[in-house]
Amino acid sequence: MNVRLLPSNCHDPTLLQSLTTFLIDGWLAIDGGSLGFGLSPSRQIGVHEVIVTHSHSDHCASLPIFIAEVFPFLNAPVTIHGTKPVVRSLRENLFNGSIWPDFTSIPLLNGSGPSLQFLEFKPGCAFQLRNLRITPVETNHVVPTVGLAIEDDHSGVVFTSDTYCTEAIWHLANSLVRLDAIFAEASYPNREAKLAEASKHLTPSLLETELKKMDGRGTVYAVHIKPQFREEVVRELSALTTRRVAVAEIDHDYFW
Numbered sequence: 001m002n003v004r005l006l007p008s009n010c011h012d013p014t015l016l017q018s019l020t021t022f023l024i025d026g027w028l029a030i031d032g033g034s035l036g037f038g039l040s041p042s043r044q045i046g047v048h049e050v051i052v053t054h055s056h057s058d059h060c061a062s063l064p065i066f067i068a069e070v071f072p073f074l075n076a077p078v079t080i081h082g083t084k085p086v087v088r089s090l091r092e093n094l095f096n097g098s099i100w101p102d103f104t105s106i107p108l109l110n111g112s113g114p115s116l117q118f119l120e121f122k123p124g125c126a127f128q129l130r131n132l133r134i135t136p137v138e139t140n141h142v143v144p145t146v147g148l149a150i151e152d153d154h155s156g157v158v159f160t161s162d163t164y165c166t167e168a169i170w171h172l173a174n175s176l177v178r179l180d181a182i183f184a185e186a187s188y189p190n191r192e193a194k195l196a197e198a199s200k201h202l203t204p205s206l207l208e209t210e211l212k213k214m215d216g217r218g219t220v221y222a223v224h225i226k227p228q229f230r231e232e233v234v235r236e237l238s239a240l241t242t243r244r245v246a247v248a249e250i251d252h253d254y255f256w
Contacts, residue, residue, distance in 0.1 A: 001025060001132075001155040003181070003254045005223060006038030014250050016227040019058045022159065022183070023047070024150060028129060030159055032080075033058045036065030038251075045073050049129055051136075052082040053161035054145035055089035063090070064100035067116055074108055077117045081129075083136070085144040087118045123168075137172050139163035141200045149176055155256035158182045162224065164200040170213040179217040180256040183248060184210075185224035189232040204236035204245070211243045221248035 006021040007013035019033030026043065029035050029050045039047070044066060052060055067078060080090065095102045095116065103116035121127055123146050126135040131153070136146035140163050147160045147169035156176040160169050162185055173179055187201035196203050201224070202210065211220060222245050225233045237245045 001150070001152050001157060001180075001256050003157060003183075003256075004252065005183075005248050005250050006034045007251045008034035008038055009227060016230060017223065017225060017250060018227060019061055020224060021062075024132070028132065030148065030150075031059040031161075032063035032066060033061050036062030036069065038062075041069065044070050048076070048078060050078065050080045051134065051148065052080060052086050052090065053136075053148065053159075054141060054143050055086050055093075056143060056162070059162075060090065060094065064094060067095075067103050068101075071103070071106075071115050072109065074115055075110060076112070077108065077114050078103075079117050079119055081119050081121055081127075081134075083123065083144055083146060084120050087120050091118065135172060137168040139169055140166040147172070149173065151176065151178070154178075155180045157256065158218070160184045162187075162201060164197065164202065165206060165210060167213070170210065173218070174213075174215045180219070181254065182214075182218045182220045183223050184220055184245075186222040186233055186237060186245070187224050187226050187229075189229050190236055191232075192229070204233060204240060207237075207245065208240050208242055211245075214243075216243075220245045222246070223248045 002025050004023045008019035009016035020031045021033050021035045022030040104114050106115050108115050123138045133151045135149040139145045139147045149158050149172050156178045158173045186207045188196045188203050190203045190205045
């Protein structure tokens with residue numbers, strides 16, 4: 001499996017993460033925060049499936065740009081997968097004919113169907129996309145959000161998405177036959193614990209506590225670090241004593 005965290009910050013794209021998109025094996029995107037500009041045009045054309053973990057704009061902001069850019073080259077619809085609340089929000093607030101055209105009603109240039117389709121999934125119910133098994137579970141955020149386990153025949157990777165203290169994602173991770181990596185959020189420094197609680201995000205200290213629910217397998221990579229607090233969060237992550245947590249490299253290919 002190949003995982004890449006796409007760049008999203010114009011000032012310092014390899015260090016600062018303002019938006020969230022992971023690219024899996026070149027064709028599946030996890031979230032669409034930076035999908036519309038974090039890839040070259042030729043690589044955008046290869047993305048056919050998008051899983052949106054929740055409706056916050058840093059996870060879907062550039063989806064409209066992406067759809068418009070790949071539209072002339074589509075032979076089949078782009079499929080956006082999400083829970084019922086996420087799909088409803090994207091339909092009503094993004095692809096609504098006002099903020100952006102409703103591409104579900106715009107036919108492919110070859111006339112074979114719509115250029116965009118939405119497919120709903122339920123937390124706790126695994127589904128298959130090509131060779132990948134996707135298992136979504138609810139996390140603890142201010143809007144309905146899922147974390148994901150993604151498995152192929154050789155590897156397993158977990159994405160917590162946005163979350164505060166939670167349980168199901170760690171139970172899911174422990175249940176995987178193979179667990180190579182965990183991409184876990186660490187948004188705010190420890191001194192902003194009240195803000196983290198109110199916004200349902202993790203600090204390095206909270207992440208360390210959460211990781212005690214794990215069986216110890218897999219390399220942990222911190223993501224979703226707020227750019228204004230990056231240096232402080234990185235220092236605090238490096239000081240953790242019970243579990244080593246690396247900071248995920250942006251625009252870097254991870255292979256398992």
